[in-house]
Amino acid sequence: MKSDTKYLTRNDSGVWMFRRRIPEKLxxxxxxxxxxxxxxxxxxxTQARVKRDALNAQIDLKLEEEKSGLPLKNRFQALYSEMKPHYDEGRRKVREGKWDDNYFLDSFDPDLQRKENDETYKAAYYSIVHEDVPEQYRLTISELTQEWLKANKGIKNAKYSSTVETASKFLIEFLGGDELPENVSPGYAQGFLDSLIAKGLSAGTVSHYKSKLAEVWRWGLTRERFTGSNSWKDVKVEAPVEQKEQSHFRNLTTEEAETLLKETRLEAMNSESWPYPFATYALPRLLPFLGCRRSELGTALKDQVQEHDGHYFFEVRKGKTKNAKRIIPVSPVxxxxxxDAIARSGSSPWLFPEVGEAEGLTPEQALNSISSKVSSITRNFAKIEGYKVSLHSLRGHFATALEEIGCPEDLAVTLAGHKRISLTYGLYSKYSNKSELWKYIEQIHRAKCMQAWVSS
Incomplete structure (x- = not known):
């Protein structure tokens, strides 16, 4: 019997070589x-034959794709998705005793349907019958990601989709190749997350990547794009102690503040790829004069801005601590x-609708995106004695400004949300301290630390 050495030759060292004529279009x-x-x-x-057959399968697959004009994996998935519900229905009715045989076998049989020469059709049919998809038709991680992106275009916003692509890219790099999704075990998934933390990525960023990959896996499994389980369900993002410790922030220098304001100009933020232009422009300009936490202002409703006796007040209704509820006078500056923010919001109840009504995201997640945008501007600012600069730094400018203009400490901490609630509600209900409050709020722009905002 002649040995099977088609497409195989041996070199002078005895190593097997693959040699096959390739059609010009391939x-x-x-x-x-x-x-x-x-x-x-x-x-x-024996090993040479296995490797040869794998190469031949790749070539034959590409050849069939070229002939059909449609990538065979896509056509396979389309055929599989079309046939599988009929097969499952037939099995159910057989189990219930309503049918003697699963009509699927006759209705879709390749020979009966004259599809005996359609390799992709036959592969889809027998994959359903034998419950085993040939490897050459299984989607890789990058292919699954691209299918998800295509299916969710117009459903998820650009930021969300971009994060999905980045997470997928990092995962493939970690695995050393474009693996099949079912090959990513919980152990590999945990190792991937740990590797990102080890590279210095924040626990928040890694959590975003984990959630996006979990969503892609969920989408793929429910649509039977691959088999197995969601490897991301039980893995955890475990930040080191130094990341868990509270971050400390410093005020911006005048030069840094000018850079931040320049980079967040409204015309610079307006682009098709950035969904939060006005909020990114407004927050760095409002926060230093209100002393709010970013979430207190960024997720506010517009009826939290109240007018009383010709003056405007901003009502903080909820916040990070139990003392956060308070009323803050609005500087004329x-x-x-x-x-303008209220006028732009139109019929929306949100002060910043692009945050409150962010597509596919919670308001807090949208704010995280804005903070990341600001961090991309401030990351090159110097870290002095361990203190860094971020959107949160602007809250410190408010406290520093009050101190510079001589505001009593007990009044300053009330405005910042650090005193008991009864004081702030007394202020709101009676406005008994309005003269004393306005005495300082009307001067806050005179503080040296506010120079960049006043001159911009």
Whole structure:
């Protein structure tokens, strides 16, 4: 019996080589000339045959794709998705005793449907019957990601989709290749997250990547794009102690503040790819004069801006601590911008609708995106004695400004939300301290630390 050595030759060292003529239209895929020549890196004929068959499968798949004009994995998935519900319905009715046989077998049988020469059709049919999808038709991680992106275009916003792509790219790099999703075990998933933390990524960023990959896996499993389980369900993002410790922030220098204000100009933020232009412009300009936490202002409703006796007040209804509820007088310097925000919000109840009504995200997640945008501007600012700069730093400017203009400490901490609630509600209900409050709020722009905002 003649030995099976088709497409196989041996070099002088005894290593088996693969050699096959490649049709001209396929050469671009294999970076080859008339023949594809490749070492199989083995002296074993048995191993050489296995590697040869794998290469032949790749070539034949590409050849069939070129003939049909449709990527075969896509066509396979389309056929599989079309046939599978009929097969499942037939099995159910057989179990319930309503049918004697599963009509699917006759209705879709390749021979009866004259599809005996359609390899992709036959593969989809027998994959359903035998419950085993051939590897060449299984989606890789990058292919699954691209299917998810295509299916969710117009459903998820650009930021969300971009994070999905980044997470997928990092995962493939970690695995050392474009693996099948079912090959990513919980152990590999946990190792991937741990590697990102080890590289210095924040626990928040890694958590975003984990959630996006979990969503892609969930989407793929429910649509039977691959088999197995969601490897991301039970893995955890475990930040080191130094990341868990509270971050400390410093005020911006005048030069840094000018840079931040320049980089967040409204015309610079307006682009099709950035969904939060006005909020990104307004928050860095409002926060230093209100002393709010970013979430207190960024997720506010517009009816939290109240007018009383010709003055405007901002009502903080909930916040990070139990003392956060308070009323903050609005400086005349930012009054036009705050009123502009209300006018822009239209019929929306949110002060910043692009945050409150962010597509596919909670308001807090949208704020995280804005904070990341600001951090991309401030990350090159110097870290002095361990203190860094971020959107949260602007809250410190408010406290520093009050101190510079001589505001009593007990009044300053009330405005910042650090005293008991009864004081702030007394202020709101009776406005008994309005003269004393306005005495300082009307002067806050005179503080040296506010110079960049006043001159911009």
């Amino acid at each position: 050469r671009k895929y294999f970076n080859s000339g008339t023949f594809l020549k490749q070492s199989l890196e083995t002296k074993s004929l 930012i009054e036009p911008l705050l009123l």
